[in-house]
Amino acid sequence: MTWQQEMMAKQQKQREEEAEEQLTTDVATIEKFLEENNIDAEKTESGIFYVMKEEGSGEQASAGDTVKVNYSGHVLNGPFFDTNDEALAKEKELFNEQRAAQGGYAPLEFVLGQGRVIKGWDEGIALLKEGGKATLYIPSPLAYGPRQRSAEIVANSILVFDVELVEVVD
Numbered sequence: 820m821t822w823q824q825e826m827m828a829k830q831q832k833q834r835e836e837e838a839e840e841q842l843t844t845d846v847a848t849i850e851k852f853l854e855e856n857n858i859d860a861e862k863t864e865s866g867i868f869y870v871m872k873e874e875g876s877g878e879q880a881s882a883g884d885t886v887k888v889n890y891s892g893h894v895l896n897g898p899f900f901d902t903n904d905e906a907l908a909k910e911k912e913l914f915n916e917q918r919a920a921q922g923g924y925a926p927l928e929f930v931l932g933q934g935r936v937i938k939g940w941d942e943g944i945a946l947l948k949e950g951g952k953a954t955l956y957i958p959s960p961l962a963y964g965p966r967q968r969s970a971e972i973v974a975n976s977i978l979v980f981d982v983e984l985v986e987v988v989d
Contacts, residue, residue: 838960842866845958845977852895853956860956867939868956869946877949878987879950882932885988886944889926894979895956900969903927926985937962939978949985 839860860868891902905924908914939957
């Protein structure tokens, strides 16, 4: 039992070290992308870069709040993989009739800071006030890490989301 616990601890430490190395690589890649595209972005302590498009004038989102968010996501220098904007979904050939029939193009609702979305969203959405819009550049360790999520989101993908905090629900 002790040996098994030691092995698990060793594997966990190795995963954390690999994630830290990947974060350093991703941050450098994002910085290069931003520089090459003349994008002025702020950086959080964890490594997320963001560009505030509209400040928003409503309530500040914080952990524990239920939020409603409009979004579109793509891989850095890559294809779009999801959006709740029906027109954009059609334009990018992501539209799904079944999703539309079930109301899947409404704002995404979730409790902030509960791990129900990727870490980059929990942190990035908390930067916004109701009505705010931003672009988030999320390093892979704060997204899906070494897991391949889909054909578009391969292992260690840096994700870019345009987000709008539609509502903070009391």
